[in-house]
Ligand SMILES: N[C@@H](CS(=O)O)C(=O)O
């Protein structure tokens with residue numbers, strides 16, 4: 001495969017590939033993503049960070065067929081264990097270092113979820129997951145550097161399941177964009193789709209946290225690198 005020259009070219013190539021049929025050739029898309037060398041000046045207008053949680057920034061709505069977005073991870077930020085609503089999920093590291101941890105769907109007998117493998121996603125590396133391959137969570141392990149990843153979801157989805165790592169219980173999490181096409185989305189109040197807090201509360205306890213500061217029903221889940229500090233909890 002030829003090298004993709006720029007971020008804009010990559011978006012154009014994705015459009016061609018995904019418009020050309022209904023079958024997703026995973027290897028082809030992975031090679032396409034791998035062939036682009038990240039240049040921050042080409043994508044930085046989409047990369048908008050928040051202090052408290054990782055952000056999802058829409059780059060291309062893909063004619064309704066797929067979504068391309070940049071995810072911006074502050075120091076120590078992470079997602080919690082989640083699925084991808086039966087979509088294909090491609091990701092590529094555009095900046096920094098990320099770790100992807102994988103899990104199986106919990107069985108009927110719920111219990112602590114055990115990581116079945118993990119991979120480092122170094123700069124420019126590409127990964128792929130779908131629900132048949134299992135669940136995952138992603139984290140920026142750095143205390144000092146931010147990270148940015150490009151994600152492609154085909155078909156697009158706006159909610160997924162999140163899983164309590166201690167019990168395997170699942171909840172629905174609505175997913176939103178922090179910005180679209182480089183423009184910040186005005187503050188919105190989102191209806192909660194999850195059951196009452198009691199069921200979700202347990203989902204977010206990271207080692208060392210108290211129950212009180214863990215009521216969080218969203219997909220983001222900051223890693224607590226400094227046990228002496230309290231983890232920041234997003235309140236929607
Ligand atoms: N799938 C997650 C990001 S990740 O942790 O893979 C999302 O779209 O927000």
Ligand SMILES: [Fe+2]
Nearest residue numbers: 082084089136
């Ligand atoms: Fe994911």
